[in-house]
Amino acid sequence: MIRPGKLITRNSLNITFNRRTMLIGGAQGLVGAILAGRMAYISIVENERYKMLSESNRVNLTLIPPRRGWIIDRHGKPLANNKADFRVDLIPQRVRDVDGTIDQLSSILKMTPDKVDDLRAAMKDARGLQPVPVAAGLSYEDFAALSVRLPDLPGVAPQRGFSRQYPTGAAVGHLLGYVGIANAEEYEENKNPLLITPGFKIGKDGLEKYFEPQLQGKPGARKVEVTARGKIVRELGVQEDVPGKPLKLTIDGGLQEFVARRMGRESGAAVVIDCQTGGILAFSSMPCFDPNSFSDGIGRLEYSMLSQDERVPLLNKATRGLYPPGSTLKPMAAVACLQHGVDPEETVNCPGGYRLGNRFYQCLGRHGPVNMVRAIEKSCNTYFYAQAHRLGYDKIAMVAREMGLGEDFNLAGLNQRYGTIPDSEWKMRKFKQEWTASDSLNAVIGQGYVIVNPLQLAVMVARLASGRKLYPHLIPNTRTAPTLPYPPEHLAIAQQGMAQVVSQGTAARSKLPLEGIAMAGKTGTAQVRGLGSGSRGGAGVPWKYRDHGLFVCFAPVEQPLYAAAVVIEHGLGGSRAAAPVAKDFMTYMFDPQKAMDSLLAMEAGWGGNIQQRMAAEFDLFRARAEGRLPEPPTEEAAD
Amino acid sequence: MLAFVPRPVAELPWQIIFITVAIAGFGVIVLYSAAGGSVSPWAGIHALRFVVFLAMALVIRLFSENFVKWGTFPAYALFAVLLLLVELAGAVKGGSQRWIELGFIRLQPSEFMKPLVVLAIARFYEMLPIGQARSWSAIWPPLVLIGVPWFLVMTQPDLGTSIAIMTGGVTVMFLAGVPLRLFIGAGLAGAAFVPFAFFFLLKEYQQNRVLIFLDPESDPLGTGYHISQSKIAIGSGGIGGKGYLQGSQSHLDYLPEGHTDFVFATMAEEWGLIGGLFVIAMFALLLRWSTAVSLNAPSRFGKLAGGGLTMVIFFYIAINMLMVMGLAPVVGIPLPFLSYGGSSMMTIMICIGLLMGIERTTRQGGGGGRVLA
Structure with a gap:
C-alpha cells in the first residue's frame, strides 16, 4: 500500500486500484465459497432434518375420534349409544377475528342469542388448540353452507362424526353421568393430542367417567396434504378408528x-x-x-x-x-x-x-x-x-x-x-x-x-x-x-x-x-x-x-x-x-x-x-330470565 | 469472428449476454414452477421484462463515456431531488413511500441512486487532481455524495437500499486510493456505532429482524418464519432437489415470498444443491466479467465506475443469498435475474449496460493492458 509522503502518480494510483480490486474480488470469491459451503451443509448434512420438517409442514395428521363404546342394559338394549352427527368447533389459536367469526357463524347457523352469548364467553377463556364447541347436530344444509365459507373463516372446524346419545335422556343422567370436551387440566395431564381433537369427548361423571378406559376406543387418523393456510389439497390415507368396547350393566x-x-x-x-x-x-x-x-x-x-x-x-x-x-x-x-x-x-x-x-x-x-x-x-x-x-x-x-x-x-x-x-x-x-x-x-x-x-x-x-x-x-x-x-x-x-x-x-x-x-x-x-x-x-x-x-x-x-x-x-x-x-x-x-x-x-x-x-320448564325459565314473564311468587308468600 | 456475421452484431458482448440470459432463463423456469406450473402471473412478465431491460442495457452500452460523464452530476442531482420529493410525499400522506407514480410506471428514485452514486464518485475522483488523491479534499465530497441519498433512503425507511448505496460509494472511494487506515478507522467506528444505530436509528420491526436473525427459532411463526421456512426448503431439496414442480414448501405456500426475495429457496427445493451451485457459478462468471471490465478500462472513470458497479451487483447477490440461507437478517433485497420484480432488474441492467459501455470504450480505444479474460 502507498505510504504517506510518497509521490502520487497516475501509475501508482492504477497499481493501488488493481491491488484493491483484487482484494475485493478475493473477498467476493470468499463470500461465494461461504455461500456454496453453507448450501452444501444445509442440503447434505442437515438434509434429513429439513426433509422431516418439510414433511411435517406438508402432511397433516388429523385424528378421527373413536366411536365410544355403547352402554347397554342387561338385555342388550342401549342406554348410551352414538349418533352420526354434523358438528362445528372453533380452534381458538387459528381464529383471527373472534367477534366477526362468531357473528358470521350465528347468522349461518341461525343461533339463538343465549347460545351466542355462551359461545362468546367460552371463547374468552379459550386458549391454544383446545376446541370450543359451537354447535352439534347440524342439518346437512347448514353444514354445507358453512363448509363453503371455510376459506373466509379460519379456525372454524366443521366435522362429520359421531356424538354421544342417551335415548332415554334424563332417566339415566345420574346413573351414567355424561361426556364432555376435555378441559385444559385434563389435557395438561398427559398431553394426549386426542383430547384436543374436535368432536372428541371423555366421560365427565358417573359410569361414563369410571369406565372411560374401556369405552374410549382407539382413534383413527386421516393423513392429508395441507397448505400453509390449512387448506386441504388431497387425502393421503385413512386409518379407521377402533370403537370402544360396550359396557353391559345389570340395569333393566x-x-x-x-x-x-x-x-x-x-x-x-x-x-x-x-x-x-x-x-x-x-x-x-x-x-x-x-x-x-x-x-x-x-x-x-x-x-x-x-x-x-x-x-x-x-x-x-x-x-x-x-x-x-x-x-x-x-x-x-x-x-x-x-x-x-x-x-x-x-x-x-x-x-x-x-x-x-x-x-x-x-x-x-x-x-x-x-x-x-x-x-x-x-x-x-x-x-x-x-x-x-x-x-x-x-x-x-x-x-x-x-x-x-x-x-x-x-x-x-x-x-x-x-x-x-x-x-x-x-x-x-x-x-x-x-x-x-x-x-x-x-x-x-x-x-x-x-x-x-x-x-x-x-x-x-x-x-x-x-x-x-x-x-x-x-x-x-x-x-x-x-x-x-x-x-x-x-x-x-x-x-x-x-x-x-x-x-x-x-x-x-x-x-x-x-x-x-x-x-x-x-x-x-x-x-x-x-x-x-x-x-x-x-x-x-x-x-x-x-x-x-x-x-x-x-x-x-x-x-x-x-x-x-x-x-x-x-x-x-x-x-x-x-x-x-x-x-x-x-x-x-x-x-x-x-x-x-x-x-x-x-x-x-x-x-x-x-x-x-323439561322443555316447558326451560321455556318458562328462559322467558323469566329475559324478563318476558314476572318472577313467580314465593311459596311462603302464597301460603 | 466469422466473416458473414455483420460487425455490429459480432462486436456485441456475447459472453455477458449469454450469462444473463442463462440466469434469467433459469429464473423464468423457476417462476413458472412458483406459480404452480403456470406462465402467469410471473414467468411470462419476467421473461418480457428481461428482454426489454436487456435491450435497454444494449442501448446504454452505446452511450459514449463522455456522454455518461456529462450526464452523471445532473442525473445525480435530479434523483436526489426526486428522493426528497418522495420523502416529503410520504411525510404528507403518512407512512413510508418509496416511489413516484408516473402513471405508466412506478419510479423508485432510490433504485437509480445505486449506480448514480457510484458514477458520481467515480466522476469526482477523475476530476480530482492526482496529487490530492490522499488529501482531505478527496474524502469529504464523496462522503456528502453518499450521505445525502443514504440518509434520505434510510429514513424512508429502506435499510437494504441505503446500505447498498453506501456500499457502492465506499467501494469507489476504496478503489480510488483513499488511505487504508481511514477504512480501518471507519470500520472500528462503525462497529462502535452499531449498538447506537440499533437502539436509536432502527425502527422496531427492523430491530426485530436483526434479533430474529440472531435467533430464528425464537419466533418460528413470526418474522423468523421466513428464515426457518427458507432453510427447510433449501435443506429438504438435498443434492438433486425434489424435482421440477414438486416443491411442497413453495407450492403449499409454506415459503413466504417464494417468487421474490426467497426465489432462491424455491429454486433450491426443486433443483437441490446442483441448481444452487449452478446459480452461484453463473453469478461468479458475471462478477468475473465485470471485474475484468473494470481492470481493463483505460480511463480512471471507467476503472472506478466499473469496480463500484460490480460491487452494487455483488451486494444484491450476496445479501440475498446470505439471507435465504440464514446468514444475514431479512432485509428485503431481491436476487438479480431470478426474483420477480421490475425495479431491481432495471437497476441491475443499468449497471450491466454501463459496464458493457465501459468494455466497448476499452475495445475501441484498444488501450490498457488486458489483465483478465
Whole structure:
C-alpha cells in the first residue's frame, strides 16, 4: 500500500486500484465459497432434518375420534349409544377475528342469542388448540353452507362424526353421568393430542367417567396434504378408528325409564335390586339433568335453571341424598330383637305412646296389644320403643350394619354419602356423651341420629328378602352372596310383617293389581323439621318443610325377585307418596303393559313426559330470565 | 469472428449476454414452477421484462463515456431531488413511500441512486487532481455524495437500499486510493456505532429482524418464519432437489415470498444443491466479467465506475443469498435475474449496460493492458 509522503502518480494510483480490486474480488470469491459451503451443509448434512420438517409442514395428521363404546342394559338394549352427527368447533389459536367469526357463524347457523352469548364467553377463556364447541347436530344444509365459507373463516372446524346419545335422556343422567370436551387440566395431564381433537369427548361423571378406559376406543387418523393456510389439497390415507368396547350393566333399561317417569314431578330417588344376584335393576334420582344437553356442552341458562331448582336435579339423591329412614327400619329392628331372644309372640300394649321417665313418646295410633308381626304391619312405635329400651340400640345397630346400612359400597366409582348408624361408641366419639335410652327410642324408629341413603335402604330390604348378603353392583358378575348369619325363621317373621303392611297394613292401598303376585313392604315417614320444633311437616306447611315419604319393598312375597327402596322428598308420608310409586314399577316388572297404561294416564295429568316437561320448564325459565314473564311468587308468600 | 456475421452484431458482448440470459432463463423456469406450473402471473412478465431491460442495457452500452460523464452530476442531482420529493410525499400522506407514480410506471428514485452514486464518485475522483488523491479534499465530497441519498433512503425507511448505496460509494472511494487506515478507522467506528444505530436509528420491526436473525427459532411463526421456512426448503431439496414442480414448501405456500426475495429457496427445493451451485457459478462468471471490465478500462472513470458497479451487483447477490440461507437478517433485497420484480432488474441492467459501455470504450480505444479474460 502507498505510504504517506510518497509521490502520487497516475501509475501508482492504477497499481493501488488493481491491488484493491483484487482484494475485493478475493473477498467476493470468499463470500461465494461461504455461500456454496453453507448450501452444501444445509442440503447434505442437515438434509434429513429439513426433509422431516418439510414433511411435517406438508402432511397433516388429523385424528378421527373413536366411536365410544355403547352402554347397554342387561338385555342388550342401549342406554348410551352414538349418533352420526354434523358438528362445528372453533380452534381458538387459528381464529383471527373472534367477534366477526362468531357473528358470521350465528347468522349461518341461525343461533339463538343465549347460545351466542355462551359461545362468546367460552371463547374468552379459550386458549391454544383446545376446541370450543359451537354447535352439534347440524342439518346437512347448514353444514354445507358453512363448509363453503371455510376459506373466509379460519379456525372454524366443521366435522362429520359421531356424538354421544342417551335415548332415554334424563332417566339415566345420574346413573351414567355424561361426556364432555376435555378441559385444559385434563389435557395438561398427559398431553394426549386426542383430547384436543374436535368432536372428541371423555366421560365427565358417573359410569361414563369410571369406565372411560374401556369405552374410549382407539382413534383413527386421516393423513392429508395441507397448505400453509390449512387448506386441504388431497387425502393421503385413512386409518379407521377402533370403537370402544360396550359396557353391559345389570340395569333393566325399561324399568330404569319407567321408574324415572313414574317419579313424575316429585323429587326423590328409587333403587331396585335383583334379589337373586344383588344386581341393580334401576337406579333413579329425579328430577335429573338431561345428559344429552350436558354432553353437547350445556348452556349457561339451562345450567342456572338446574342449579337454582329447589329439587336439586344436579344431586344424585340415590347415593348422595341422606334421609332419616323412619319406620322403614322396623323390620330390620325386628330381626335384631329376634336375634336377642325376643319372643315374636310376646305382646306389648300400645296406649298411643311409650313413657320413658317423664317423657311420653308418641305412637301414631292406639294399637292395643301388638305382637312383632302386627307391630310391623301397623308400624307401631310403642312396640319398638319398648324393645329398644330393653335391648339397647347397640345390638340393633350391629344388625343394621350387617344389612348394609351405613355402608360405603364399592360401586363403579359412584360417589356416596353413607350416613350414620349410631351406637354408644359413635356418640362418645362424636359428642363425648353417654348414649341414653331416649337415643335408642329415637333411633329404632329411624329418627334421631340415624341417617341413610336410598341405595342402602334398597340393599337392606334385598338382604332381608333374600336372606343373603347381596352386594349391590352395576356390572354383572357371577359371585354368589353368602347367607346372612340369621336363622331363616327370624327373617320370615320380618317378611311376614312386611307382607301384612301391604295386604292389610299401612300400605294397603298399594297392593299390586295382579293375580297371584303380592308385594311386601314397609312405609316410612321422616320428619324434616326437628321433633322439638313443635310443628309437624304436614300438608299445611311449605313444601320444603314437609315430611319425606319412604317405602321399602320386595315382590313377590313368597319368592322375592325384586327389592326396592323409594324416597319421595317432602312427599308427606311413605304410604301416601312413596308406596304408590313402588306399586307401579313393581307392576311393570310383571305386567309392563298394564303399568305403562296407567303411567301414560298419569303423565297426561302432569303435562307430558319428562322431556316435554323439561322443555316447558326451560321455556318458562328462559322467558323469566329475559324478563318476558314476572318472577313467580314465593311459596311462603302464597301460603 | 466469422466473416458473414455483420460487425455490429459480432462486436456485441456475447459472453455477458449469454450469462444473463442463462440466469434469467433459469429464473423464468423457476417462476413458472412458483406459480404452480403456470406462465402467469410471473414467468411470462419476467421473461418480457428481461428482454426489454436487456435491450435497454444494449442501448446504454452505446452511450459514449463522455456522454455518461456529462450526464452523471445532473442525473445525480435530479434523483436526489426526486428522493426528497418522495420523502416529503410520504411525510404528507403518512407512512413510508418509496416511489413516484408516473402513471405508466412506478419510479423508485432510490433504485437509480445505486449506480448514480457510484458514477458520481467515480466522476469526482477523475476530476480530482492526482496529487490530492490522499488529501482531505478527496474524502469529504464523496462522503456528502453518499450521505445525502443514504440518509434520505434510510429514513424512508429502506435499510437494504441505503446500505447498498453506501456500499457502492465506499467501494469507489476504496478503489480510488483513499488511505487504508481511514477504512480501518471507519470500520472500528462503525462497529462502535452499531449498538447506537440499533437502539436509536432502527425502527422496531427492523430491530426485530436483526434479533430474529440472531435467533430464528425464537419466533418460528413470526418474522423468523421466513428464515426457518427458507432453510427447510433449501435443506429438504438435498443434492438433486425434489424435482421440477414438486416443491411442497413453495407450492403449499409454506415459503413466504417464494417468487421474490426467497426465489432462491424455491429454486433450491426443486433443483437441490446442483441448481444452487449452478446459480452461484453463473453469478461468479458475471462478477468475473465485470471485474475484468473494470481492470481493463483505460480511463480512471471507467476503472472506478466499473469496480463500484460490480460491487452494487455483488451486494444484491450476496445479501440475498446470505439471507435465504440464514446468514444475514431479512432485509428485503431481491436476487438479480431470478426474483420477480421490475425495479431491481432495471437497476441491475443499468449497471450491466454501463459496464458493457465501459468494455466497448476499452475495445475501441484498444488501450490498457488486458489483465483478465
